Amino acid sequence: MTKRTYTENIFAGTRQDLLDRIEQHLRPKRFAHVQRVEQTAVKLAQANNVDEEKASIAGLTHDYAKQRPDEDFIAAIKQYHLDPELLNYGNAIWHGVVGAELVKHELGIYDEDILNAIRHHTTGAVYMSPLEQIVYMADYIEPGRDFPDVDEARKITAEDLGAGVAFQTKHTLAYLIENNQKVYPKTIDTYNAWVPRYPNV
Ligand SMILES: [Fe+2]
Numbered sequence: 667m668t669k670r671t672y673t674e675n676i677f678a679g680t681r682q683d684l685l686d687r688i689e690q691h692l693r694p695k696r697f698a699h700v701q702r703v704e705q706t707a708v709k710l711a712q713a714n715n716v717d718e719e720k721a722s723i724a725g726l727t728h729d730y731a732k733q734r735p736d737e738d739f740i741a742a743i744k745q746y747h748l749d750p751e752l753l754n755y756g757n758a759i760w761h762g763v764v765g766a767e768l769v770k771h772e773l774g775i776y777d778e779d780i781l782n783a784i785r786h787h788t789t790g791a792v793y794m795s796p797l798e799q800i801v802y803m804a805d806y807i808e809p810g811r812d813f814p815d816v817d818e819a820r821k822i823t824a825e826d827l828g829a830g831v832a833f834q835t836k837h838t839l840a841y842l843i844e845n846n847q848k849v850y851p852k853t854i855d856t857y858n859a860w861v862p863r864y865p866n867v
């Protein structure tokens with residue numbers, strides 16, 4: 667288990683306190699996943715000169731709201747005056763965009779870079795900070811992931827974080843289209859912003 671001491675006062679407690687809070691909301695498999703995302707995010711942070719404590723916190727909290735009932739998200743969209751268009755989507759979009767608000771108000775984490783990393787981890791965004799890119803990629807390539815292109819995704823991400831973002835964005839959009847699934851409009855914006863910049867992915 668990663669031994670990590672928090673010193674930046676981003677979260678009011680130790681890493682173990684944060685783990686305990688998160689564990690209350692996640693089933694064991696999901697709880698194991700967020701710890702692997704943390705581990706991968708911290709490695710990517712080291713390689714890309716990004717704050718490791720932020721990578722740890724963002725990795726652990728990115729799926730904090732994943733297993734909440736729909737009613738919690740609908741209530742939060744109204745309570746926090748989020749875009750009403752969000753009501754037309756579901757958990758896949760909500761657990762990031764709306765989940766960030768729950769992390770802020772329930773866990774008391776106000777760091778906007780971390781909150782944006784949570785907001786954008788499923789859809790990506792036109793602008794993503796290095797931390798946002800790290801969480802987006804760590805979620806995709808953490809050691810428990812197993813899909814045909816995962817080793818290629820890991821290799822590309824190790825070489826160039828931005829190229830990894832383009833790779834994931836392209837493959838996710840292709841998958842949605844192949845399976846006749848609804849595409850969240852911001853995912854198209856992410857595609858346009860990232861994929862043409864990396865012609866080789
Ligand atoms: Fe997620």
Ligand SMILES: [Fe+2]
Nearest residue numbers: 703728729805
């Ligand atoms: Fe995740």
